[in-house]
Amino acid sequence: MSIAPKTVREQVTNQIRDELVAGRFEAGTMLRETELANRFGVSRGPVRDAFIQLSYEGYLAYHANRGVTVRHPPNPENRKFITSLRQQIETHAVERGLAKATDDEIDNIEAALDRLKAACDSGDTTAIALQDIEFHETIMIGCGAEDLVSAWRQLCSRMLLTYSRLGDYHQAYREHVKIFDSVKARSIEATIEALKANIK
Amino acid sequence: MSIAPKTVREQVTNQIRDELVAGRFEAGTMLRETELANRFGVSRGPVRDAFIQLSYEGYLAYHANRGVTVRHPPNPENRKFITSLRQQIETHAVERGLAKATDDEIDNIEAALDRLKAACDSGDTTAIALQDIEFHETIMIGCGAEDLVSAWRQLCSRMLLTYSRLGDYHQAYREHVKIFDSVKARSIEATIEALKANIK
DNA sequence: CGCCTGTTAATTGTTAACATGGTAATGTGA
DNA sequence: TCACATTACCATGTTAACAATTAACAGGCG
Structure with missing residues (x-):
């Protein structure tokens, strides 16, 4: 039961998570909604949802009005x-x-x-x-x-x-x-x- | 530094969290975006964001395409x-x-x-x-x-x-x-x- | 009588436009 | 030259309209 991602949000979330785990973004990097939305060919909504979710999964840190940054791995x-x-x-x-x-x-x-x-x-x-x-x-x-x-x-x-x-x-x-x-x-x-x- | 909630999303999130802790909703209850959006006088967007966030704080359970339900307290x-x-x-x-x-x-x-x-x-x-x-x-x-x-x-x-x-x-x-x-x-x-x- | 299927109403999912806020560059004054 | 205020730009925050999905129900078929 490899959950087939059905919603756009899930696909976006999975994709970003994959890239995070792959180390594509350096720790501390600021992620931009617009940039990722364009890259995936979707609107900012699902990307936004993904940011909130990944923040609470522990990968990203959320800063009000300033977007999200990639968290540093634990010491x-x-x-x-x-x-x-x-x-x-x-x-x-x-x-x-x-x-x-x-x-x-x-x-x-x-x-x-x-x-x-x-x-x-x-x-x-x-x-x-x-x-x-x-x-x-x-x-x-x-x-x-x-x-x-x-x-x-x-x-x-x-x-x-x-x-x-x-x-x-x-x-x-x-x-x-x-x-x-x-x-x-x-x-x-x-x-x-x-x-x-x-x-x- | 009692975080003064600035964004609508934060206010909505805090309000719903308060009501959850206050026991206003019975465990298993399904929460509806529209209903809460109307009650708070905001659009569904921030309510949606709040649902995602509260799911990852552990209060709500998320069901794709079917909304969120109030989680049961731990046994x-x-x-x-x-x-x-x-x-x-x-x-x-x-x-x-x-x-x-x-x-x-x-x-x-x-x-x-x-x-x-x-x-x-x-x-x-x-x-x-x-x-x-x-x-x-x-x-x-x-x-x-x-x-x-x-x-x-x-x-x-x-x-x-x-x-x-x-x-x-x-x-x-x-x-x-x-x-x-x-x-x-x-x-x-x-x-x-x-x-x-x-x-x- | 029970099951299956098509329809329908309601809810969530997504989008794009608009509003708001923050940051950084620019220009002015000392 | 530096400090500071102003301004313009850009990213996020919010909204409302539209699309897709779900679950319930009614009708027809075995």
């Missing part, structure tokens, strides 16, 4: 702390909800894993970063933790601004396979173990 | 977990940044405390809830943790949907005085202690 110390919070949230979700996950939801997670594999095979680091996070999100939703997803996403998003596990992303993929296998086996302990090995 | 088990995360974030902010807080920032925190006092004196529980959270936010910003504020806010927001420390809000106020005194004395340990006593 190393905060990164460590954020990673710890992320582990706690995903662990909590698995502990509380893995047992209740339906087969349908397991299928969704497997589909997310497939998309991650495709991204890894293509070598497109931006796609890998986004699919990586989406895989984890699918697990959380499968565990019935939609409640925590938005806060969790806030924490992860900006980490992506310097996503660079590029070293060996096939290793990263293998870690995710391991996570999925544990999920499929409905083993809470093994899943948490695998998650901890992956989130770092 | 008791998640509440406990969220409270723990909140404590960790505020503690982390204080540990890393209290020493570097400038006198100006201490003044801002004191101003926030004054506004909380005014709210308590008035007995307006909605205002108390919002000033409570704003006081904590001001501390985090004072400690240079803007980086973590948006995720932190996501966690707190929905808790407000059932803010009910109403029992004795003068006790709550005293707790905040204690926090401020520790902050002013730049005592990291005492501040963390006071925060832990307050966040529960």
Whole structure:
């Protein structure tokens, strides 16, 4: 269920997010509604909506009457702390909800894993970063933790601004396979173990 | 620095947020752009912007082409977990940044405390809830943790949907005085202690 | 009788024009 | 030459009209 973006706003939002994660804009850069609207061939409305949304996803900073700027990635110390919070949230979700996950939801997670594999095979680091996070999100939703997803996403998003596990992303993929296998086996302990090995 | 809402969007956003925290809308209720736009005497644009923003603050859930609904407050088990995360974030902010807080920032925190006092004196529980959270936010910003504020806010927001420390809000106020005194004395340990006593 | 399909009313999605505000360049005075 | 006020430009803020989508309902078919 790779959400097919239907509305113009979603397409614009996704496109800008992709470019942000790809590092196309330097941190601190001011983004202009008109410029992006022209580039995408749409009006300023959806671009505006996208700016508000991406601000609250953590990628952009909003300044009234002055537009948005690209946020700086978190500093190393905060990164460590954020990673710890992320582990706690995903662990909590698995502990509380893995047992209740339906087969349908397991299928969704497997589909997310497939998309991650495709991204890894293509070598497109931006796609890998986004699919990586989406895989984890699918697990959380499968565990019935939609409640925590938005806060969790806030924490992860900006980490992506310097996503660079590029070293060996096939290793990263293998870690995710391991996570999925544990999920499929409905083993809470093994899943948490695998998650901890992956989130770092 | 009680942010004076300048744009229509900010006013609309604040107004809707107030009503949400006040419990004016039942959880699951669908909010209509036109209705609110008429009530506030503005066009649908700013209301739309407010919906997107409040969705990402955690109060509303967005459904493409079908508008927004009021989110349900977190269940008791998640509440406990969220409270723990909140404590960790505020503690982390204080540990890393209290020493570097400038006198100006201490003044801002004191101003926030004054506004909380005014709210308590008035007995307006909605205002108390919002000033409570704003006081904590001001501390985090004072400690240079803007980086973590948006995720932190996501966690707190929905808790407000059932803010009910109403029992004795003068006790709550005293707790905040204690926090401020520790902050002013730049005592990291005492501040963390006071925060832990307050966040529960 | 139940299900499917076409229509309709209502709501959100999008657009382009207009209003407002901020920034930076320009010119004036000391 | 520098400080400061003025002004012009450009970007965002807001609006209202128009387009697209949805869900509900009515009619017809199996």
